[in-house]
Amino acid sequence: MTWVHPALLWALPVALLPIAIYYLMRFRSLSVRWGAHYVLVRALARYKKNLYWEQIVLLGLRALACAALVLAFARPTSSAPSETLSGAGVTRVVVLDASYSMLAGPEGSSRWSRTLDALRELSGQWGRGEEWSLYRMGETPRWLVERARISDPLRTADAFEGLEPDEACANLAQALGEIAARFPNEKVELYVCADDQASTWEGMEAWTWPTEPRPDVFWINPPLEDRGNLAVTGVRLAGARVLRKHPVQAVVSVKNFGAEAVQDAEVELLLDGTHLSRESISLLPGQQGELTIPVLLDEAGSHALSARVSGDALAFDNRFSAGLEVSERITVQVPRDADKRGKFDSCWAFLELAQQIQQRTTEDGAAIFQAAPLVFTSPDGEPDLSGPGAPEVVILDGGYSLNEARTEALRGFVARGGALVLAADDRVDAAAWNTHLGAAGLLPAALGEMRTEPLAGERFERIAKARLERGGFMAFASAEDGDVEEARFFAWYETAPPAPEAQILAWYAGGTPYALLCRGPGGMGSVLLLTAGLNGRDNNLAVREFFLPFLYRLFMAGVSEAGLARTVERGAPIRIPTRAGEAQAATWTLGTLPPRPLLRQTGAAGEVWTLPEGPDRTGLGSVLLVNGSATQRIWLGVQGPRMDSDLRALEAATKSAFLERTGALECPDARTLLDHLRARQSGDEWHHWAIWGVLAFLLGELWFQRRMG
């Protein structure tokens, strides 16, 4: 027999306490001169012998009860193997990998659920009064339970309820360092509940416990058969703005984190949760690929676009979502000087042509063009770029000369989220543009020399189909909307090297940029520079079949999101602009997380609802705008880097070195671990028998007392 707390055995002399009390009570006896002494003598004579022995027995019972109580606190254990676990004065520390790679495994029996099951079973076997701690690895490593005493082993498992993995990777070396620092020179039983993911074990190659005594280490590592893992790393639309019934390109990024090539993996696109289309992709190990899928959206408003893959080990990273705001129209304004209102002075006549095409009807008066239109206007005077009727797009070309005041108005327009399209035709004062727009930061690239070629001649510049890199122009990579290379430009500008933040959307075949885009932070405001004019004078756009699609692609690519960004990075702030009075309150919800209120900021152009700290996990969320009894839901996709998707296993050499160095026992499940622990345990605890003994002695005393009267 051994003792959990042998030092308590020094308290055994407590058993002499009843005897001491017995003599003390005798010493402090009451003196009485008794009248009925004859009766007393008769009672004593009759029972003197019994009384003596009963007093001895009673005293013995009291002494035994005290001794049993001391023994119970000292917690005796048998030397035979135990059915339950008793920690003989050890501190149990559980380090739990809460990175999302722990979710790998078949549905319903992921490593995470199997690990938690094992911990529940294990903790249920711990003894009352023992000390334990729980350290959580993940995004913010921290102690969830620290030096807690177990009052009810069955309730200890409650600490594992409600735990969910973080969207982050784990660092075991850092966690063990923290634990070693917290429990120096203590006898520790360390339960490492982490997967064998190589990234988790980085830095563990030569790790050792820094102090004595070394802990007993048990590694709960549920096996994972299939480590193939595809992850959707992004889903977005090629253009910034989406118009109703206008085809846009959905770009889905997929990465193969597995060690083997994947062939024809299916990628499904869903709109508002319903199937939209399905494509397949083949990827080499570690390769990331993009799928461009055309999408046509019939209804204006807020939508959710999701892409998902399936059939791999880790379902957590198989889906990403993007929010969409499908617009009903785009308003475009062409400001013109009073003296430049001629047919060829600006792009207005060219755009009017497009407007007429949009408004054509059949013989019976039905509109031919069903999609959301581009609405072109040209004010008579100075354009109102800051009021409620401000357009979404302003086209600046040679028909509107620049000065400081106009430049400042345009800068304010872009700062408020407007889109400025700079069409550099042959009427443009390039020097003024470079001076004013360059100083205001509204020029993606300074205009250089203008190249002109004879109209309808053999020398011209054309858009290179193979170099449509991003934005709505990518649709022209296919022949569906016509061959964009058929467009011929007979006058164009060469540019200086573009600004670092500028994106080149399209190139000329000659190697100079055609369209350059600069966006403001958060998608607010943009400037699109076209190095050729939008007119029918020095290009053949107006006579090509892709004339209208070309304009749509142009504006959809260039138009600012203007507060309609519906996809945010994890941790980035959410900003939802609304008109003044459109909403009284707004809340953010994502999955099962509790709703969070958005803050209202009031500005000149309306109100902006913000969540400054941003969402703390990826997924499809929504902002609910509340205005009285009316509500409006805006879908937002939260995306971020896939940090813990690589399920590559720890190298065998590193693993065996760790096991050998620490003497750790690797267990696939709780049963194996418990069997091992039971085999090495000192045995069953007997303290409950000692407690029963105390109770029996006390009952015996009670019985004697009753018997005595």
Next chain:
Amino acid sequence: MATHSAPRMDEILSPAAKETLKHLELHARTAVEGMLQGLHRSKRKGVSTEFDHHKLYQAGDPLKHIDWKVSARHDRYYLKRYLEDTSMAVRLVVDRSASMAWDSGGASKYLAAARAAAALAYLVVRQRDSVGLALASSDGAAWLPPSSADSQVVRILRELARREAAAPDGLSACLKTILESGGRRGLLVLVSDLLFPPESVQRELGRLAARGHEILILQVRDPMEEDFPFTRWVRFGDLEDPSVRHLIDAVLLKKLYREEFQALRDEWQAWARKLGAHLASFRTDEKVETVLSQYLAFRAGRAGV
């Protein structure tokens, strides 16, 4: 818990008690002998209205007692004999042993016994019977011969008040003295706690009963002595013998003590029943007049039967 000094006379018999006792009568249950005519039947034949039996006439018998009707029927002379009514002699024997001095907070057992004796004395003298007193203790009994004089009550009260319970038990010696004095038959009232070895006292009382005395025992009980309420270790000293001491865990002895106390009472009850004597028991916290009233009512009822 204290022992009292000798009680005062007004403590023993208060005016209120006298008022209560005024309406009570004590009748002898058996025939007694007395010098005067009284309320009680006598063994002697004499002047009375209650016929006893017929006797053959012998020379010298008074002719006035010849029953002529019976004599004519049997052709012999018969005399009518009548029971004589006489006065009763009551002897009060009060236990004055030291154990009677025990007092658990109210009246001592001796004071309760003195009250009972005084009440009976007052009652007896009021009905013109004679009453005497013996205070029994080992240092010698105090005697007051029976008398029916009104002053006898005062003498008895003075005697009870003059002495206190202090001496060891001498009850059996006192009873033996009464027996040997050979007085007339009467009522002997023993007032005691009866907490002593009963054999010798019972033997002497048995002899007195055999001599024709009616025996009435009034047992005085103290509530604390009866309940034994101790819950700790107690060093018990004997009131009658200070050298005797017992150190006992009273909790353990409580049940045994109560059983033994009850057993002693039962012994006395059984003995009294066997002897044809009455044993009335009362506690020191009860009013003596009430107890006597209840007892005399009981006694009268039994006499009627």
